[in-house]
Amino acid sequence: MLEILRPDGSIVGEPPFSMDETKRLYGAMVSARTYDTKGTALQKQGRLATYASFEGQEAAQVGAIATLRHDDWLVATYRDAAAMWMQGYPWVNLFLGRTGDERGGSPPVGVNVLPPSITVGAHMIHAVGLGWAEAHQGRDRIAMTLFGDGATSEGDFHEAMNFAGVFGAPVVFLCQNNHYAISTPRHRQTASETIAQKADAYGIPGVQVDGNDLFAVATAAQEAVARARDGSGPTLIEAVTFRVGPHTTADDPSRYRDVSEETEWRGLDPIDRVQRYLESLGEWTPEWNDQLAESAAKEIEAAIAEAEAFDPLGPSEIFEAMFETPTPQLERQRSLLVGEPDG
């Protein structure tokens, strides 16, 4: 397993970023944690539908996306808001989406990020299609897709990896092995010793990294992105991390795991680790951290206010986002729902 930044903040090997970039990414992780904490709180106030926390997975998401170009594709899941935001998907769209508002699924033009996939595994296929299409059109944009350990048991994972391997599609597969798929622990998910080794079966490189280590994730991702971009094909990265919170706000993890596991992983927090590193080099102060936290809170509050200022959608709007021209069946269903005469 690749490790560069140890839990105590010391490093083995080369950091992949300059000091300025490391500090920018630390700030991004602070923003992501602020959004995440707020997401859970808003759901408890009834202002969001279910919310899926990514607490503890910030280094995996921020470190991987930091290696992408702004026009690369990202195809991710309901737990990947930090990654999506890093690639340009606005917080306001993420909040809107969590209220169930379809308008959250339309980021600004030029943001090459698909809406989050709720269907476990299915989105990996879209990432392969996007990357392959870019190559066919002679462009050097690549696609990155994020998914969990549970998704590797889906047929879609096999299809995506196999197709990408055979056709050399420019795709980076980033599995965040957070040890649980709702209540199913990693050891019940697959008999493979690692998820990274599954790459062997598809004839592509696979690498396992410490997913709570910003530098290790980014180092592996930089290499995988470079391979994809120069036409050398896909890579599977397994970022070993942990979901310290519940699966979603509708879940109670005490029913299937011991709290000591969470406590142990909280001691390996990815943000604290970068803080210790920066502090050891005289680059972190409580005042600077307070400034970051304050500006993140302001930014997140503004996004919430903007999302909550949208006019609520009426019931008939659920038919709007499917086709440019609705099918006769959808028109009929809409009429039945809103009581308009059936034309």
Ligand SMILES: Cc1ncc(C[n+]2csc(CCOP(=O)(O)OP(=O)(O)O)c2C)c(N)n1
């Ligand atoms: C195809 C499909 N099957 C089942 C579900 C229900 N479901 C939602 S999340 C989840 C677990 C996914 O675990 P994992 O892929 O490890 O990602 P994590 O939630 O841990 O990030 C399941 C089974 C679903 N959304 N889609």
